[in-house]
Amino acid sequence: xxxxxxxxxxxxxxxxxxxxxxxxxxxxxxxxxxxxxxxxxxxxxxxxxxxxxxxxxxxxxxxxxxxxxxxxxxxxxxxxxxxxxxxxxxxxxxxxxxxxxxxxxxxxxxxxxxxxxxxxxxxxxxxxxxxxxxxxxxxxxxxxxxxxxxxxxxxxxxxxxxxxxxxxxxxxxxxxxxxxxxxxxxxxxxxxxxxxxxxxxxxxxxxxxxxxxxxxxxxxxxxxxxxxxxxxxxxxxxxxxxxxxxxxxxxxxxxxxxxxxxxxxxxxxxxxxxxxxxxxxxxxxxxxxxxxxxxxxxxxxxxxxxxxxxxxxxxxxxxxxxxxxxxxxxxxxxxxxxxxxxxxxxxxxxxxxxxxxxxxxxxxxxxxxxxxxxxxxxxxxxxxxxxxxxxxxxxxxxxxxxxxxxxxxxxxxxxxxxxxxxxxxxxxxxxxxxxxxxxxxxxxxxxxxxxxxxxxxxxxxxxxxxxxxxxxxxxxxxxxxxxxxxxxxxxxxxxxxxxxxxxxxxxxxxxxxxxxxxxxxxxxxxxxxxxxxxxxxxxxxxx
Amino acid sequence: xxxxxxxxxxxxxxxxxxxxxxxxxxxxxxxxxxxxxxxxxxxxxxxxxxxxxxxxxxxxxxxxxxxxxxxxxxxxxxxxxxxxxxxxxxxxxxxxxxxxxxxxxxxxxxxxxxxxxxxxxxxxxxxxxxxxxxxxxxxxxxxxxxxxxxxxxxxxxxxxxxxxxxxxxxxxxxxxxxxxxxxxxxxxxxxxxxxxxxxxxxxxxxxxxxxxxxxxxxxxxxxxxxxxxxxxxxxxxxxxxxxxxxxxxxxxxxxxxxxxxxxxxxxxxxxxxxxxxxxxxxxxxxxxxxxxxxxxxxxxxxxxxxxxxxxxxxxxxxxxxxxxxxxxxxxxxxxxxxxxxxxxxxxxxxxxxxxxxxxxxxx
Numbered sequence: 001x002x003x004x005x006x007x008x009x010x011x012x013x014x015x016x017x018x019x020x021x022x023x024x025x026x027x028x029x030x031x032x033x034x035x036x037x038x039x040x041x042x043x044x045x046x047x048x049x050x051x052x053x054x055x056x057x058x059x060x061x062x063x064x065x066x067x068x069x070x071x072x073x074x075x076x077x078x079x080x081x082x083x084x085x086x087x088x089x090x091x092x093x094x095x096x097x098x099x100x101x102x103x104x105x106x107x108x109x110x111x112x113x114x115x116x117x118x119x120x121x122x123x124x125x126x127x128x129x130x131x132x133x134x135x136x137x138x139x140x141x142x143x144x145x146x147x148x149x150x151x152x153x154x155x156x157x158x159x160x161x162x163x164x165x166x167x168x169x170x171x172x173x174x175x176x177x178x179x180x181x182x183x184x185x186x187x188x189x190x191x192x193x194x195x196x197x198x199x200x201x202x203x204x205x206x207x208x209x210x211x212x213x214x215x216x217x218x219x220x221x222x223x224x225x226x227x228x229x230x231x232x233x234x235x236x237x238x239x240x241x242x243x244x245x246x247x248x249x250x251x252x253x254x255x256x257x258x259x260x261x262x263x264x265x266x267x268x269x270x271x272x273x274x275x276x277x278x279x280x281x282x283x284x285x286x287x288x289x290x291x292x293x294x295x296x297x298x299x300x301x302x303x304x305x306x307x308x309x310x311x312x313x314x315x316x317x318x319x320x321x322x323x324x325x326x327x328x329x330x331x332x333x334x335x336x337x338x339x340x341x342x343x344x345x346x347x348x349x350x351x352x353x354x355x356x357x358x359x360x361x362x363x364x365x366x367x368x369x370x371x372x373x374x375x376x377x378x379x380x381x382x383x384x385x386x387x388x389x390x391x392x393x394x395x396x397x398x399x400x401x402x403x404x405x406x407x408x409x410x411x412x413x414x415x416x417x418x419x420x421x422x423x424x425x426x427x428x429x430x431x432x433x434x435x436x437x438x439x440x441x442x443x444x445x446x447x448x449x450x451x452x453x454x455x456x457x458x459x460x461x462x463x464x465x466x467x468x469x470x471x472x473x474x475x476x477x478x479x480x481x482x483x484x485x486x487x488x489x490x491x492x493x494x495x496x497x498x499x500x501x502x503x504x505x506x507x508x509x510x511x512x513x514x515x516x517x518x519x520x521x522x523x524x525x526x527x528x529x530x531x532x533x534x535x536x537x538x539x540x541x542x543x
Numbered sequence: 544x545x546x547x548x549x550x551x552x553x554x555x556x557x558x559x560x561x562x563x564x565x566x567x568x569x570x571x572x573x574x575x576x577x578x579x580x581x582x583x584x585x586x587x588x589x590x591x592x593x594x595x596x597x598x599x600x601x602x603x604x605x606x607x608x609x610x611x612x613x614x615x616x617x618x619x620x621x622x623x624x625x626x627x628x629x630x631x632x633x634x635x636x637x638x639x640x641x642x643x644x645x646x647x648x649x650x651x652x653x654x655x656x657x658x659x660x661x662x663x664x665x666x667x668x669x670x671x672x673x674x675x676x677x678x679x680x681x682x683x684x685x686x687x688x689x690x691x692x693x694x695x696x697x698x699x700x701x702x703x704x705x706x707x708x709x710x711x712x713x714x715x716x717x718x719x720x721x722x723x724x725x726x727x728x729x730x731x732x733x734x735x736x737x738x739x740x741x742x743x744x745x746x747x748x749x750x751x752x753x754x755x756x757x758x759x760x761x762x763x764x765x766x767x768x769x770x771x772x773x774x775x776x777x778x779x780x781x782x783x784x785x786x787x788x789x790x791x792x793x794x795x796x797x798x799x800x801x802x803x804x805x806x807x808x809x810x811x812x813x814x815x816x817x818x819x820x821x822x823x824x825x826x827x828x829x830x831x832x833x834x835x836x837x838x839x840x841x842x843x844x845x846x847x848x849x850x851x852x853x854x855x856x857x858x859x860x861x862x863x864x865x866x867x868x869x870x871x872x873x874x875x876x877x878x879x880x881x882x883x884x885x886x887x888x889x890x891x892x893x894x895x896x897x898x899x900x901x902x903x904x905x906x
Contacts (some may be wrong), residue, residue, distance in 0.1 A: 140782050147767070228768065243897070
């Protein structure tokens with residue numbers, strides 16, 4: 001065989017492989033991403049009647065009402081806060097506006113489970129607020145008890161309203177404002193212009209924001225545990241660890257998924273045809289001066305949201321860190337390194353998986369590929385608790401299948417780091433895929449073709465066209481996934497493996513015992529990390 | 544930016560490699576922050592001495608500062624090294640189960656008989672043969688099959704405000720559900736195993752139906768929603784939000800240490816009936832331990848006269864060894880009659896206790 005024919009056959013083989021490899025890899029990604037759902041749905045094949053009748057008589061009605069109350073409270077409060085604050089900073093000028101317009105995004109850096117224990121610790125009997133009240137001669141009847149639905153709702157609202165605020169702000173800058181002004185010149189009243197024009201026009205933005213708020217609320221486990229407010233996430237955890245009933249935990253997880261899918265469907269329906277995009281330059285505009293009593297009230301309101309949502313919690317955390325510094329073990333630094341390492345690992349793997357998806361999409365746009373890419377990203381909507389239960393059950397199944405074949409009684413998959421990393425990748429794939437896909441979208445095929453015409457080979461095109469142009473997207477994706485993994489609590493709690501405890505796990509353990517002071521150090525570390533993506537967002541939204 | 548990216552990628556790849564290079568047991572040692580010394584075995588004699596010095600691996604849900612000084616002292620006296628990792632009870636139990644025969648652990652050390660009973664159900668402990676432990680530890684504080692032994696004792700008892708409650712008014716746990724305490728009671732959440740064990744013992748005494756009525760009485764008397772820990776319960780009583788509560792003795796001890804003038808006191812209930820509800824911190828030897836002899840030595844040492852007072856006193860608990868007196872500040876709370884039903888009941892009836900509390904609306 002002469003060398004030219006071998007070359008040709010190798011070339012042909014490589015071409016063929018290049019043609020089907022992305023499709024195969026994409027199918028594998030898709031299969032792995034929907035794998036956790038299978039045992040959850042299959043769990044309905046075996047129902048523990050006695051446990052269910054117990055749940056039905058005791059907890060279930062409460063779980064439903066608690067969840068609905070929370071959604072209603074947090075949804076409406078986030079809408080009111082997010083929309084009105086966005087309106088305020090876009091339409092009016094007032095002292096401190098330049099600080100507030102980005103300051104109002106900062107509460108996003110504090111996860112609900114951190115805000116929850118700060119708020120409780122602050123208003124505790126014997127806490128800072130009570131000591132202050134005593135010093136000015138007021139008794140405990142003045143102390144607000146936060147351990148009720150309103151308190152829980154307040155925590156989620158303060159921590160999550162920035163999603164609505166952020167999206168609404170840019171929507172108003174791009175179209176809300178100008179249409180409002182046109183309506184006013186046509187003789188509409190202020191209220192009519194706002195409600196009948198601005199709100200419908202910006203619907204894609206606030207619907208997307210609200211959907212994010214509600215998904216985070218439904219997925220939360222930490223904050224509701226601290227408040228002892230029972231929801232589906234706490235019930236899943238209780239079935240798993242309290243009743244040792246995996247099947248019932250899976251069935252409760254399915255009920256939670258029902259709520260989440262409602263939020264997802266509502267978002268699709270609410271967005272209508274409009275897709276929310278952050279594009280189009282905001283015009284430099286003239287703003288009205290804020291005057292009169294309403295002006296003062298609006299400013300006070302906006303500042304108090306900023307102070308309550310960010311300044312006060314951070315101050316309280318720092319105060320606790322300092323006051324309990326001698327009690328912190330050096331273990332916290334190890335924990336931080338652990339968490340960082342885990343997050344880097346997870347972010348890297350997530351990016352690799354996301355690039356498979358981008359590659360497959362780039363190569364050929366088919367219906368089936370788009371479908372698989374869309375559905376592989378559904379993990380973002382799965383609460384961590386649900387995902388963990390699904391993964392654990394799926395891997396246990398595979399483990400016992402391996403054990404049957406290999407005659408080996410060990411559980412390698414379900415108890416190793418593998419399960420935890422898998423959960424992170426599935427949960428945050430969407431966050432990693434988004435920036436990568438959008439920077440890929442910006443590389444027009446014409447650019448690559450031009451490089452080819454100018455004589456750039458495959459390798460050169462990769463190194464001199466694709467990589468430099470993709471770098472910002474890759475970096476953003478890595479960073480976002482990294483931060484999300486660091487903050488992730490519910491899935492980590494169920495799937496954690498030895499030697500890989502994270503800051504979030506430590507926060508859960510300490511706050512479950514009500515040791516607020518000791519919780520402050522890991523918490524402030526997470527807040528510091530959480531500020532990074534918020535700064536990125538602020539930069540991106542042209543402030 | 545470019546170097547940052549490279550650094551990130553390099554670090555990730557590097558860590559992935561180290562990870563695969565590390566085997567499990569090495570990681571365990573790393574978490575325990577200990578060096579592993581593997582004695583080289585050559586002759587049978589050397590092997591014997593190596594076995595005698597073989598290190599004990601402890602999985603503990605007790606906090607590091609409560610166990611570390613005693614392990615160090617044991618090593619000093621016997622020359623046997625002890626390494627440990629700490630975590631919550633449930634994760635430790637599920638880990639031991641998952642590790643199976645590969646587990647490096649020799650001892651599981653945890654609090655609350657409920658947790659220890661759970662460990663026996665998961666079949667991760669083995670019966671211990673030791674006359675020393677049998678002699679030192681009372682029957683009610685050990686597993687009927689000797690799979691675990693209590694090492695320290697805490698009472699879960701009533702705490703009251705000295706300003707607003709006359710101790711004459713107090714009688715039993717059951718009576719805290721009476722009308723006179725309406726709006727005056729504070730409790731910790733039902734999610735904590737201490738309360739689950741307390742209710743389990745009520746079920747053991749009275750049966751499920753009566754126990755539920757008692758718990759319903761408590762819930763009806765709550766001044767405010769249940770708290771996340773015992774200290775918060777006492778803070779609330781001190782602040783005047785309620786007058787009585789149920790707490791573990793050592794939590795009270797810690798507060799009293801911080802503030803000797805604290806206007807609270809402990810009350811020993813049920814002295815004419817079942818006695819005060821006590822619970823333990825204890826330990827068992829893992830089913831697949833490769834070091835049973837040394838592990839037994841460590842438990843025997845912890846139950847011995849010399850270690851008991853210090854080991855219990857360190858956390859203001861009562862010694863499990865009835866020959867030994869508690870430390871003075873604990874003794875100052877007075878003596879009491881304890882409930883002597885075997886504590887394994889607390890574990891056995893725990894799922895029922897959880898359901899009883901659910902039905903009674905105790906959150």
